Amino acid sequence: MLLKLKIWRQKRGQKKGSFENYEMDHLSPDMSFLEMLDQLNEDLVGQKKVPVAFDHDCREGICGSCSLVINGNPHGPHAGSAVCQLHLRSFKDKEEIWIEPFRAKAFPVLQDLIVDRSAFDRIIQSGAYVSVNTGQAPEAHSILVEKAKAEEAFSHAACIGCGACVAVCKNASASLFVAAKVSHLALLPQGKVEKKARVLKMVKQMEKEGFGACTNTGACSRACPKEISLHSIARMNREYFKSIF
């Protein structure tokens, strides 16, 4: 199949970029989207041109590295999957595909399609941890966790921190990411001890990084490759309220 790509190119250290056109022919519909980009880069290197820089690592939807916006959709058109799980059979022959980086003030573009997501790391450092003495692993049954709570906490812990929520949000808000971490830890006995301080510290850091506020559109949850529920944000809002007392 043939695809007409419009890829955002931005040189390292420059603030401006633009779209460049590439035509890829003889593609197999069974190729993954990232394999197509690998193929493009091989061609570009063969032509002594600069390859397209893009983030990727595990290519099985668990690391949260890949971060492309395809025709306006972070991680492409499908729900519950990352770019690395997207295949060319999802597109039509001769289709025009716009590939852009995640765009947010807090995620500056480093080069081409790679953005700096260290703002997320700083949010995690601000409070998404539990203070425990390290040493031998404690006996698993010494802290009892209700099954339903454990399941719910795990559904929030599934967040891979890719930033698609920020990318799709009209306000570039990181609420879903922060809420997933806050909810995950607030639900478990180990995280409960520090939950008041945690939610305040994390929300404060989120704002400091320049992310927008939540307008409850739900686009984040729909774009999330792990389908983190919007209820995590409601829980974060509750935890935030309780943090006054």
Add this chain to the structure above:
Amino acid sequence: MRKWFFLSIGQKYLIGLTGLGLALFVLLHMLGNLLIFAGDKAYNLYMHQMVHGKAAFFIQVGLLAAFLLHIILALFLSVKNYFSRSEKYARQASGWKATAWYQKSLIFQGAIILVFVVLHLITFKFGTYYEVVYEGKTIRNLFQLVVEEFQKPVTVLWYLIALLVLCVHLFHGLISSFQSLGLSHPRFDFWIKKLSFGYAVFVTMGYVSLPLYVFFFMTEKGG
């Protein structure tokens, strides 16, 4: 505590709370309006009570405060949100991942409602002062002004448009307030959505009935 309100979640709490307060107000206002169907006396006496009753001053101050707080905070957050994305996307998200138009345009809906409220106050609250005497007591004849105003097709059309905008704003606003206040939960989500939709439609239908009734079934003499 002071810091709490300076972060966006605290501000969203206030937007949600004031929004819920204003939503209650529009319901009560709409129910009061329906007295137009009971004739001029019932309508005028009720409106007189609303303006001159003992609690009227406090209600008006509270309303104004809620309205201003809602607008100022929403404007503040909208500006902040606008600047949180420095470069726009060439293509907008589509299908499942898209954001609905009515969720993207909340601030513009709010602007239309603000213009509407200001014009509405100029037209009615500060409009022509007709008088009427009931049992020896002279009070304002708002009924006559309402009937007069809604004979104008342009006014009726403008009210219909503005009320439709209010309906959309109420629908998302109610769901959003529950979410902002942390009250949404998998168990109640279905009902919150249904209730918000029902509330918005009920309030709008009630409001719309007044100008339409006056325009089609009443003459300026009020008959």
